[in-house]
Amino acid sequence: MQHNLFIYNTLSRTKESFQPLHPPHVGMYVCGPTVYGEPHLGHARSAITFDLLFRYLLFLEYKVRYVRNITDVGHLENDADEGEDKIAKKARLEELEPMEVVQHYTNSYHAMMDKLNVSKPSIEPHASGHIMEQIEMIQQILDAGFAYESNGSVYFDVEKYSQSHKYGILSGRILEDLIDNTRTLDGQNEKRRNVDFALWKNAQPEHIMRWKSPWGAGFPGWHMECSAMSCKYLGEVFDIHGGGMDLLFPHHEAEIAQSTVCHHKIPAKYWMHNNMITLSGQKMGKSLGNAITLEQFFTGNHPLLEKAYHPMTIRFFMLQAHYRSPLDFSNEALQAAEKGLQRLLKAVELLDKLKSSETSSVNVGEIEKAVFEALDDDLNSPIAIANLFEAVRTINLVQENKETLTEADLQRLKDMMHGVLFDILGLLPATSSAGDNQLVEKLMALIMEIRANARTNKDWATSDLLRDKLAASGISIKDTKDGATWEVGS
RNA sequence: GGUACCAUGGCCGAGUGGCUAGGCAGCGGUCUGCAAAACCGUGUACAGCAGUUCGACUCUGCUUGGUACCUCCA
Numbered sequence: 001m002q003h004n005l006f007i008y009n010t011l012s013r014t015k016e017s018f019q020p021l022h023p024p025h026v027g028m029y030v031c032g033p034t035v036y037g038e039p040h041l042g043h044a045r046s047a048i049t050f051d052l053l054f055r056y057l058l059f060l061e062y063k064v065r066y067v068r069n070i071t072d073v074g075h076l077e078n079d080a081d082e083g084e085d086k087i088a089k090k091a092r093l094e095e096l097e098p099m100e101v102v103q104h105y106t107n108s109y110h111a112m113m114d115k116l117n118v119s120k121p122s123i124e125p126h127a128s129g130h131i132m133e134q135i136e137m138i139q140q141i142l143d144a145g146f147a148y149e150s151n152g153s154v155y156f157d158v159e160k161y162s163q164s165h166k167y168g169i170l171s172g173r174i175l176e177d178l179i180d181n182t183r184t185l186d187g188q189n190e191k192r193r194n195v196d197f198a199l200w201k202n203a204q205p206e207h208i209m210r211w212k213s214p215w216g217a218g219f220p221g222w223h224m225e226c227s228a229m230s231c232k233y234l235g236e237v238f239d240i241h242g243g244g245m246d247l248l249f250p251h252h253e254a255e256i257a258q259s260t261v262c263h264h265k266i267p268a269k270y271w272m273h274n275n276m277i278t279l280s281g282q283k284m285g286k287s288l289g290n291a292i293t294l295e296q297f298f299t300g301n302h303p304l305l306e307k308a309y310h311p312m313t314i315r316f317f318m319l320q321a322h323y324r325s326p327l328d329f330s331n332e333a334l335q336a337a338e339k340g341l342q343r344l345l346k347a348v349e350l351l352d353k354l355k356s357s358e359t360s361s362v363n364v365g366e367i368e369k370a371v372f373e374a375l376d377d378d379l380n381s382p383i384a385i386a387n388l389f390e391a392v393r394t395i396n397l398v399q400e401n402k403e404t405l406t407e408a409d410l411q412r413l414k415d416m417m418h419g420v421l422f423d424i425l426g427l428l429p430a431t432s433s434a435g436d437n438q439l440v441e442k443l444m445a446l447i448m449e450i451r452a453n454a455r456t457n458k459d460w461a462t463s464d465l466l467r468d469k470l471a472a473s474g475i476s477i478k479d480t481k482d483g484a485t486w487e488v489g490s
Numbered sequence: 491g492g493u494a495c496c497a498u499g500g501c502c503g504a505g506u507g508g509c510u511a512g513g514c515a516g517c518g519g520u521c522u523g524c525a526a527a528a529c530c531g532u533g534u535a536c537a538g539c540a541g542u543u544c545g546a547c548u549c550u551g552c553u554u555g556g557u558a559c560c561u562c563c564a
Contacts, residue, residue, distance in 0.1 A: 030564095031564075032564085033563095033564070034562075034563070034564095036562095039564095040564090041564095042563085042564045043564055044564085045564060046564035047564080049564090086562065168493095171493080171494085171559075171560090172493065172494065173492090173493065173494095173559090173560075174492085174493080177491095177492050177493070177560085178492085178493095178560070222562075243564070244563075244564030245495095245558070245559080245564085246558075246559070246563055246564065247563075247564075248494095248558095248559070249493090249559055249560070250559090250560080250561090251562095251563090273564095274564070275495095275558085275564095276557085276558070276564075277564085278557075278558095281556070281557070282557080283557075283558070283563090284564095285562095285563055285564085286562090286563065287561095287562065287563055288563090317502090320502075320503065320504090320512085320513070321502080321503060321504085322503085322504070325496090325503080325504090326495090326496080326557070326558080327502090327503090328502080328503095330501075330502075332501050332502070332514075332515085333501070333502040333503085333513095333514085334502090335514075335515095336501075336502060336503095336513060336514030336515080337502080337513075337514080338514090339513075339514060339515095340512085340513045340514065341513095343513085343528095344513095346528080374504095380504075380505095382503065382504050382505095382511090382512075382513095383504060383505080383511075383512080385504095385512070385513080386503095386504070386511055386512035386513080387511090387512085388512090389511095389512055389513070390512085393529095393530085396528090396529055396530075397529090397530080399529080400520095400529070400530075402530085455523090458523070460523060460524075463523090464524080464525085467525085467526090471526095476526080476527080477526085477527090478526070478527045478528075479522070479525090479526080479527080480521090480527080480528070481521075481522095485527095
């Protein structure tokens, strides 16, 4: 089947046909987490969005190098230039080595991503491991005359840059507005203009994360790492740069300015931004103090959560909204997603048991076409999923002999469902909930046999007693035409 | 204050100048010893006002409400 992938490019604010610079290779860089706290739902949104893209590009048989960084230096506290490095501050509070903190939260992030079935990137570089590259790039910007040194720090000269380049090309910002309207911040005295941003920061004596540089001991500025690392692993110009919408300005704008000075080109062809997760309509964020961590979702251990949610429920919940739309969290929405996903997965299981017919009464190709057209249209996963539900209805109707499918169509539907659901959307097939305990399996088999015998003898009292007692223990029994099944939970 | 964006049925959430999104809930039905589960069927909603148009939820303007960014943030 012919695919023509369109993706929304923030740079042009339109959907563009995706044409890699060097097909079949695709270079993709996504801004990863700052590892100073437990990963929350927002991290999952970004990771799942670009995992979907990564998986779809692989499905389309591109050879993708996916780089997603770990930010472990260079992010300042709210008090901006006078502040200390976030990682360092956290370390002092907990009396740990900074790298110990980094490792701890990196491990958490990885564990949560694994649960969400987020593919690992091809390369996961750490900012702290690329200080040399960042220093070199800063030197290049200084040599080109687009930065100045001040009191052991180096700042990017935005005004100078804007004389020959368009600063604000990505975010649509106008320099004059920024100069007029940027709020007054502390510690602006080192900078010529409030819009200038730090490339290198002089480290105060108490600042424990520090590296030697031509300008003294310090640490790299907020935006250098992504420019340096994307260039190192993907080249001066690569295909896709992704990240959350909140990084659009100033982070990505600064990246463009830095890289443009060094390489005279905008570093990426397509810029993609996922929207935010909101909680009661407000952005969920660590700094806002309203973030629910992924761990809490999986355990249900949070006052706002009515229950624990399976990682796949979270994943499916996100995929049911388009990545560029804000998505509001609620227990009701999550439980709706949980039910819907169950329905989808049950139908996929049922698919293996369907009997084929001489003719097909349903046009499988049509459903398949609709699914892929949706994915091709800027990864419209909600429409793709809606069409998957069309397939579910078909599957159930075939089961009831109200629709028919030929052997070939059955196989085609199977391939499509598996390919889209598991390979592209990255969902995991339903697992039998107690399959990890052989003893339980054997005991339950015995109990089910006793109950089946009672039922054959119309001994409803015994049958109901077993059902009720098991229910009280959290095991539910479902009677179907082909006998009874059991599972832990609802 | 500046710059963007959004406003869809009970909830979540797509989309389009005229034709069914989808999921969950609700309702009706099938199945069942009963129940649960499962399955099938079922909803004409698009903030307000004005305009463009043969026709607007979809285009334009205004109003109201909301969000994001401008400061570390997915």
